[in-house]
Amino acid sequence: MGEYFDPQISVAIDLIRYHEHIVAFTGAGISTSSGIEDFRSPGGLWEQYNPLQYANYSVFLKKPQYYWELERAMIPRFEHARPNKAHKALVKLEKMGKLQAIITQNMDNFHQEAGSKVPVIELHGNKNRAYCMDCHTPIKRSFLTKWLKHNSGIPICPVCGGRIKPDVVLFNEPFAEDLLEQATEFAENCEIMLVLGTSLSVFPANQIPLLARKMGAKLIFINKDPTFMDKYATLRILGDLETYLPFLVSNI
Ligand SMILES: [Zn+2]
Structure with a gap:
């Protein structure tokens, strides 16, 4: 990791080590290094x-x-375009028995292609x-x-x-209520939500992490750039997901 090591990452490793009910919430940033x-x-x-x-x-x-x-x-x-190391790190976390679901705003099918078997809730199709x-x-x-x-x-x-x-889901298209309900249920019952590669600027998807927080979950943000929702993060790691997420998972 060299000079880019973020000290917050060791805190994140500890948090994940001692919790079993983790849900990932992913956005465009997890797929950018796949070429999308x-x-x-x-x-x-x-x-x-x-x-x-x-x-x-x-x-x-x-x-x-x-x-x-x-x-x-x-x-x-x-x-x-193919899934990258960050998608695969989530598969590894799942195999450890820690990841319960992935809620994604992406429509690229990469979580499934990477091998995720937990429910992948595709808010945008x-x-x-x-x-x-x-x-x-x-x-x-x-x-x-x-x-x-x-x-x-x-x-x-x-x-x-x-x-x-x-x-x-196109702009102005009615949102699939059942998907939102499933996502809500996972958000309400998780201990940690990993918020990965998303600026949280799209409503109503961006309400999911806030709901998880309200119900007591810790939010770990990993993003390339700061977001206007960072104040809600328990931990915020700024950096490249394809570098940080595999590092984090392999050190649990
Ligand atoms: Zn037809």
Whole structure:
């Protein structure tokens, strides 16, 4: 770890060593070193494609071509990206019997790809899933990617010709209440919540760590940059997740 060692990390190691009910709450920052940029960051995808137009639920219902144009632009970003050491460190924590669930704001499927078997609650959906809005047939990611690469326009359901909806939560789209309920239950019952790679700027997802804290959990934040919610952290570690999280887990 050299000169970048944060003394808070040994306190975090001790906390995790003596607790068994840990829940991870993850955001874009855990996937940036996998090659998935934070869409909100300067120069990120949202600068080129205004999400209020391209990833907006009511626009999608009327003019889905905007959304599919955005998906086309996302293909090269996601196609070769894989989970990184931080995702794998959570799998290791799970194998120690300490991690009860992962609540994620990411839709990249990396926790599952890394091998996580605990419940992964995907507050914003999963880019690998889509379905027909008319006949409800599940549509495979491989079908969509291939179609978008070789065609212009809007993909339609191969079964009935109906409209396809990605299983991701778009802006202004009603939130899935059951997911929020599951996340709430894990938050209420954990002893420690690891808040990893998230600026906690997206409502209502950002209420989950606050709820955990209110119910008595300790919050350990690991982020590259400070966030406006840092005042709620029991411990705050500033640094690279792909370096710090594996180090932390392997020293428990
Ligand atoms: Zn259909």
